[in-house]
Amino acid sequence: MKALRILVSVLLYIPDRVTSLAGNVVTALIQIWSNKIRSLLTVLGIIIAVTSIISVVSMVEGFGSYVTSFLRGLGTNMMVVYPERERGPHGEYLRPAEMTIEDIQAVDAGATAIRRTSPVIFTRATIEYGRQQLAGIDTRGTNVSFLAIRNFDVDRGRFFAAVDVDAGAPVCVLGREVLRKLECDESLVSDFVHIDNQRFRVIGLLKSKGSFMGENQDEMIVIPWTNALKMYPQRRNYLAFYVEAVSEDKIPDAEGQLVRILRQRHGLQAGDPSDFGIFKQDEILKEFHTTRVIATSILAGIVSISLLVGGIGIMNVMLVSVTERTREIGLRKSVGAHRRDILLQFLTEAVVLATVGGGIGIALGYAICYIAGMHPDMVEFNVPAWSVALALGFSAGVGIFFGIIPAFKAAIIHPIDALRHE
């Protein structure tokens, strides 16, 4: 019976708490609205902090998803294997490192986790067409698998075929950016250009892919690797190659297999370091992760300073407010307000003030992302829900932390002194 009575009293108490909290929030909003400018200046720090959280987080996230989608475009299961000579303590090369077409063929044939391979010769070449001359254009000598491994498409003309590779045919496929820089249109297809003084027929154009981290993927010349070897014969024993694993989760298997095959073929002993390097996408991700950490720590710095400033502002204005409203506190106490009621009222006010600041900050953050996103070269920004929650949580936390002292000061005012206050 007694337990029932306690239960009932608790159940009756809960809605009462809720309505009194709602009442406090309404009182706080009225108070904030009646001091608009003061409130706005007070929460400036919070606004700056929250704006930074929202905009920086969504930029980092935006770049993150861009990197991910770029890597997908790069070929999700791709690796690049290249000869790398072991270096001594002073950076000198210790012994020659070789990578021949036979090595690549052995990997292609022997590794079950590898779907396809493609030899590649990286150079920078000069391309000439008519009076136009472009120097230092990224040029790749490769085979037909390149298109599939790197997720490239040809949307005009054709890519070179196996016969072109076998014959070392002087044909090339150009990126759109090269075309633009040569000031040509698509009629360049089937016309001739000079690459490092060799005559090449343009047989196709790569579909545009956009730029990534300063590297424009559209500024590229692709030629058969056999032809590249004719131009740069010294590369014969120093080939690199692309590898595509059969699936994303087979990448470690593929890596293990190719390492085993190459080490065996190069006659390396168990303790010897490998004479080749493997470049995987997770290294791009690692690179990006570092950038992300830097951005996040800069953000943390801005946010903590402005939250501190904002918090002190709130504390200051709440102390003023308590003094201004001493008589009101006295009246409330004389009609039965407990210290707890007054404490909660002023604490609610501080939290509401901070949260309103947070709300303005979120709106500004969204605006900044929207405006920044209007630039054509910018990645797409998405404001993640967790950053909004984090921002609001931070502002409310600042409100509680810096509001507790003024609220406590209000709560302990003696009603007689308060009513006598002028």
Added chain:
Amino acid sequence: MPDAANNVETSSVTTPTRPCHAVAVPVIELIDLHKTYRVGTELVHALRGTSLTIRENEYVAIMGASGSGKSTMLNILGCLDVLTKGIYRLRGQDVSRLSQTKLARIRGRQIGFVFQSFELLGRTTALKNVELPLRYTRTRHRRQRAIEALKRVNLLDRAHHRPNQLSGGQKQRVAIARALAQQPDIILADEPTGNLDSVTGEEIMDILDNLHAEGQTIIIVTHEDHIARRCRRTIMLKDGQIVVDTGNGDGLPLHDRSVANPPDEAATKP
């Protein structure tokens, strides 16, 4: 709620009748009240051994020059302050040395204040102002009770006006409604007409007279004779002691004459 209710109930063990219509338990009982303040290094004796009994439905004026201790008396009667020495029983419950929390609860439930300068919350409506004490005592049906209280001061048509849209007299009527909302044991009015012109002041006094006629116990602190004359009993304070107490034998309201006991009879009761 349970505390106050329990205390009233335990006290009613000694007095068989229920407190709300019992004459036997005085509303207010002060025994040898002392209050000392420390102002700087000096001790100020605001009240020195005051004893006083106020019964149900009395209408008392407390008068005295400034410094006579009447403000202190009001603060103590209103449970805003605690006493240094002595006993204060409110409806039989000893409230002399209660904690701030318990005093707040008593202020909310048993005492209605009316101040000289109204003390309304400026940014809310009359109705919300009247609801305020009910919010703090977590009373249910606040809106209903607030409307009833406004009806009693004849100000229902101004329920949704803010204080700055009301005249001084109307503001004071809202304040009286606020004091009434909780159906308190006593209404404590501190110079209720002090900020009003004489005509409006008379209106406010009419309202208080009516409330008294309806059975409300009212205590007014004033220094104006014509206000005091409308009350049924006058207590004059000087240097912290009662120097005049007219008692309420001469001016009892007609409908109450048969019920009320003379004060000396109560004093002789054990």
